[in-house]
Amino acid sequence: MSGIVIIGNGISGISAAIKSRELTDQQITVISSESKYFFSRTALMYVFMGQMKFEHIKPYEDSFWKQQNIDLVFDKVNKIDPEHSTILTDRGEKITYDQLVIATGSSPRKGKWKGETLKGIFNLYTMSDVNKLHEASHSCDKMVVVGGGLIGIEVCEMFASRGIEVHFLVREPFFMSGTLTTPECEVLERHIRNKGISIHKNETVISFQGDQKGNLKSLQTESGNSFETSLAVVSIGVNPNISFLDGSGIDMNHGILVNEYLETNIRGIYSAGDCTELRSPVNGRRAIEPVWYTGKLMGNIVALNIAGTPTIYNPGVWYNSAKFFDVEYQTYGFVPPINDINHDYFYWEDPQRPRSFNVYYDNSSEVVKGFNFLGIRGDHKKCEIAIREKYTLSEVMESLDSFLFDPEFSKSIPEKILKFYNNLKLINS
Amino acid sequence: MSVNSNIKQLYNYVSLIGILVVLCPLFISIAISTQLLVFGIGIIFLSVVLQSLDDFKTSATGVHYENTFFKGITNRKLSAWLLGISLTTFYIFVYWFPDLLEPLVKAVDPFSYYLRGIPADQWFLYGTFYTSAVLIMGTKALIKYRSVAYHVRRTLSVMFFQFILAWLIPAFLIKLNQPEFYFSYFWPLKYDYLFPGTINYLTSQPGALGTFMIFWGASLTFVGTPVLTYFFGKRWYCSWVCGCGGLAETAGDSFRHLSSSSTSSWKLERFIIYPTLAFIVIVTATLWVNSISNGKILGDFSNGASSTYGFLIGSLFSGVIGVGFYPLLGTRVWCRFGCPMAAILGIQQKYFSRFRITTNGSQCISCGNCTTYCEMGIDVKSYAQQGQNIVRASCVGCGICATVCPRGVLKLENKSDHDRLNNPLQPTSAGWKMN
Ligand SMILES: Cc1cc2nc3c(=O)[nH]c(=O)nc-3n(C[C@H](O)[C@H](O)[C@H](O)COP(=O)(O)OP(=O)(O)OC[C@H]3O[C@@H](n4cnc5c(N)ncnc54)[C@H](O)[C@@H]3O)c2cc1C
Ligand code: SF4
Numbered sequence: 001m002s003g004i005v006i007i008g009n010g011i012s013g014i015s016a017a018i019k020s021r022e023l024t025d026q027q028i029t030v031i032s033s034e035s036k037y038f039f040s041r042t043a044l045m046y047v048f049m050g051q052m053k054f055e056h057i058k059p060y061e062d063s064f065w066k067q068q069n070i071d072l073v074f075d076k077v078n079k080i081d082p083e084h085s086t087i088l089t090d091r092g093e094k095i096t097y098d099q100l101v102i103a104t105g106s107s108p109r110k111g112k113w114k115g116e117t118l119k120g121i122f123n124l125y126t127m128s129d130v131n132k133l134h135e136a137s138h139s140c141d142k143m144v145v146v147g148g149g150l151i152g153i154e155v156c157e158m159f160a161s162r163g164i165e166v167h168f169l170v171r172e173p174f175f176m177s178g179t180l181t182t183p184e185c186e187v188l189e190r191h192i193r194n195k196g197i198s199i200h201k202n203e204t205v206i207s208f209q210g211d212q213k214g215n216l217k218s219l220q221t222e223s224g225n226s227f228e229t230s231l232a233v234v235s236i237g238v239n240p241n242i243s244f245l246d247g248s249g250i251d252m253n254h255g256i257l258v259n260e261y262l263e264t265n266i267r268g269i270y271s272a273g274d275c276t277e278l279r280s281p282v283n284g285r286r287a288i289e290p291v292w293y294t295g296k297l298m299g300n301i302v303a304l305n306i307a308g309t310p311t312i313y314n315p316g317v318w319y320n321s322a323k324f325f326d327v328e329y330q331t332y333g334f335v336p337p338i339n340d341i342n343h344d345y346f347y348w349e350d351p352q353r354p355r356s357f358n359v360y361y362d363n364s365s366e367v368v369k370g371f372n373f374l375g376i377r378g379d380h381k382k383c384e385i386a387i388r389e390k391y392t393l394s395e396v397m398e399s400l401d402s403f404l405f406d407p408e409f410s411k412s413i414p415e416k417i418l419k420f421y422n423n424l425k426l427i428n429s
Numbered sequence: 430m431s432v433n434s435n436i437k438q439l440y441n442y443v444s445l446i447g448i449l450v451v452l453c454p455l456f457i458s459i460a461i462s463t464q465l466l467v468f469g470i471g472i473i474f475l476s477v478v479l480q481s482l483d484d485f486k487t488s489a490t491g492v493h494y495e496n497t498f499f500k501g502i503t504n505r506k507l508s509a510w511l512l513g514i515s516l517t518t519f520y521i522f523v524y525w526f527p528d529l530l531e532p533l534v535k536a537v538d539p540f541s542y543y544l545r546g547i548p549a550d551q552w553f554l555y556g557t558f559y560t561s562a563v564l565i566m567g568t569k570a571l572i573k574y575r576s577v578a579y580h581v582r583r584t585l586s587v588m589f590f591q592f593i594l595a596w597l598i599p600a601f602l603i604k605l606n607q608p609e610f611y612f613s614y615f616w617p618l619k620y621d622y623l624f625p626g627t628i629n630y631l632t633s634q635p636g637a638l639g640t641f642m643i644f645w646g647a648s649l650t651f652v653g654t655p656v657l658t659y660f661f662g663k664r665w666y667c668s669w670v671c672g673c674g675g676l677a678e679t680a681g682d683s684f685r686h687l688s689s690s691s692t693s694s695w696k697l698e699r700f701i702i703y704p705t706l707a708f709i710v711i712v713t714a715t716l717w718v719n720s721i722s723n724g725k726i727l728g729d730f731s732n733g734a735s736s737t738y739g740f741l742i743g744s745l746f747s748g749v750i751g752v753g754f755y756p757l758l759g760t761r762v763w764c765r766f767g768c769p770m771a772a773i774l775g776i777q778q779k780y781f782s783r784f785r786i787t788t789n790g791s792q793c794i795s796c797g798n799c800t801t802y803c804e805m806g807i808d809v810k811s812y813a814q815q816g817q818n819i820v821r822a823s824c825v826g827c828g829i830c831a832t833v834c835p836r837g838v839l840k841l842e843n844k845s846d847h848d849r850l851n852n853p854l855q856p857t858s859a860g861w862k863m864n
Contacts, residue, residue, distance in 0.1 A: 043796035300856035316860030326491025377837035380790025409578035
């Protein structure tokens with residue numbers, strides 16, 4: 001084999017493969033160890049909830065890959081030998097490459113707690129995790145989620161959908177308080193409690209206790225509380241999958257280090273997605289951003305670079321989205337949880353429904369820095385333009401309609417926001 | 430099993446008992462069949478409403494689809510097959526063995542006399558069941574979708590059109606000695622409305638109403654439909670007015686995810702629906718040729734073609750398969766593969782309409798919810814993940830993709846048509862280029 005070899009068939013590796021096929025006739029091979037076919041990791045929760053089957057979360061039909069002439073290999077890469085441009089797999093295959101893309105993603109972070117290997121403690125990252133959780137859920141009527149992040153809240157929803165009592169342990173003073181402002185956190189907290197979840201805030205796990213058979217019985221927190229449970233899901237972040245690269249000569253820190261073209265220190269070897277660490281991130285973006293959107297763009301940029309169209313990776317204005325039970329969340333640009341003296345929030349909240357709109361802006365120039373939407377859909381393109389082109393708050397308000405992406409017959413939302421804004425202006429003047 | 434799931438089971442049993450009560454005159458001769466019918470439909474309605482209030486008690490802030498693939502009835506298990514077979518059997522009786530339904534027809538006699546002034550026949554029975562299904566399951570849809578204004582309006586609209594225009598008004602027309610006429614159906618779905626026979630019959634009626642009906646039907650087919658479709662897409666008809674769509678969106682709502690979204694089913698769709706359209710156009714044309722030439726040119730051919738169409742498409746396809754197979758093939762089998770009206774509206778929607786589903790920047794996470802819950806089997810995600818607007822002939826604009834999408838990526842819109850077909854997202858050195 002030669003041509004382009006890609007390790008990992010997540011969104012990053014697959015984006016690189018599909019874009020490469022668009023650009024070149026070279027042979028393209030994707031090697032991955034979790035499943036033969038690409039599936040959407042972000043949709044795993046819906047499989048657990050019976051909202052979709054596994055076949056529904058594969059974004060392409062199985063016949064697509066043959067049509068595209070992309071070879072899929074279901075195997076694990078154990079070693080890379082850049083000197084001979086070869087990789088070694090679990091099944092003893094030796095595969096040579098002309099260009100190599102490493103898109104091995106990440107794995108759930110461990111807490112280094114006592115008792116962390118007991119039976120009954122799980123993560124959520126792979127399809128096999130979902131199967132294990134499915135089995136375990138039959139024999140439990142109560143469970144604990146450790147870690148108040150975006151995956152943690154998905155786990156809460158998953159188990160709540162099966163009528164299981166969920167205890168959600170959050171280390172911070174509020175769920176999402178590292179990202180959202182306090183009023184926004186309160187909107188979410190009310191909503192999550194309404195859904196029957198018990199949130200326990202300021203709780204840091206220190207150890208797990210098991211019975212003689214090695215089954216989880218309870219877990220203890222720093223504050224001295226103990227939670228009885230036979231099932232816990234830990235979601236405290238992810239770490240890049242890079243240990244198989246030890247000794248390969250590829251520069252690594254927390255992730256695989258790459259330049260602005262996403263190339264490693266070795267020519268012809270690129271990295272994309274969760275496993276990647278930028279040497280010099282721009283635009284105030286972080287060096288490692290383990291999200292879907294980053295991986296998708298990186299995979300595409302790598303393909304352009306391999307095809308001989310040098311393109312720097314510059315993701316532009318940050319955006320992300322999530323869903324907390326029924327409440328959709330979108331963020332664009334920069335909205336910190338706490339403001340500094342030069343900036344302010346324009347914050348509107350619906351008293352009737354879990355819904356809020358937050359604009360962070362410079363209080364002297366009124367230039368907008370970012371938007372948060374909860375329970376309201378923002379228009380991605382419009383928000384990005386506004387931030388890039390330095391719209392002022394009043395400019396945003398003048399065309400507020402165009403910043404929203406809510407379904408038809410939702411006109412009352414911008415009307416309410418504008419009314420509130422005009423009242424505020426009146427009071428301030 | 431918890432108390433909660435016992436109660437859920439109970440609702441199912443009550444509905445089942447309701448159905449048996451309605452049907453029992455078929456099996457034992459009984460004098461109070463009308464009372465049983467009213468009572469049966471009453472308890473079905475009650476248990477459906479109570480069950481929906483319970484199932485969707487947390488739906489005030491969002492629509493829920495979880496557990497769909499865990500329930501046998503919505504996952505092609507035994508109960509789904511039983512339901513499919515029962516529905517199919519009922520259709521076969523209605524079309525070809527109406528005598529077997531005589532005891533039930535008798536049960537709706539009093540309503541028929543009251544509304545129409547004549548005794549009931551199997552079609553009145555069928556219409557009554559159909560309308561009840563739209564109203565009862567429409568109420569369920571209203572509860573399920575109460576957090577989304579678009580769905581509430583759309584559901585109320587199909588309930589209104591079915592109940593008033595497709596049931597009450599045609600019945601009253603008969604009572605007033607006027608021709609039975611459905612103001613919410615047009616050619617080519619109601620194919621005989623442009624047949625020479627129908628037109629001659631309507632013009633021969635005393636009074637101006639018959640002529641008005643011809644005028645109404647023809648102007649909706651040739652003027653109203655194109656204009657409305659230009660402004661709103663085919664949804665104005667398929668998911669706001671049409672009775673077939675009305676049943677699909679209400680009684681069929683729980684089966685929408687069973688429509689296949691494979692590329693091969695899309696091929697099959699185009700392979701069947703356009704020939705069906707051609708079939709009815711040819712049938713109508715030959716009937717006219719025949720009528721104008723007094724049968725000299727085509728002889729019996731056109732009548733033969735017309736009754737073949739009536740049997741194959743009008744009865745077998747739209748009724749037996751179209752509705753009977755809801756629990757196995759999904760809700761819109763007829764609308765997707767067969768309906769010639771949908772075919773015409775679709776062609777126009779694709780090439781000459783302001784309607785499209787817009788995608789929101791690069792927010793799609795390829796989760797597949799939109800594709801799974803599309804009742805027309807459109808692979809919505811294949812467009813959304815590339816940031817491309819969805820402009821497809823078959824889209825009926827039900828709006829469920831936009832509701833089920835967890836990232837707010839999809840929006841149904843009627844906007845100026847200059848950027849309706851946009852380019853896919855392009856990666857650049859400044860991030861995604863969004864078109
Ligand atoms: C439950 C869940 C929900 C999420 N929801 C969201 C969301 O809503 N929005 C969002 O932006 N992000 C979300 N994320 C994060 C997002 O899914 C990841 O950022 C993204 O999947 C990373 O893609 P990737 O291709 O870089 O890596 P991965 O998806 O991790 O894929 C890497 C693949 O490489 C394989 N692999 C690893 N090592 C080897 C090896 N040595 N040899 C062969 N194969 C190997 C792995 O088995 C894996 O299949 C979520 C993540 C999870 C787990
Ligand atoms: S439901 Fe939304 S996020 Fe999921 S695939 Fe469809 S458009 Fe993308």
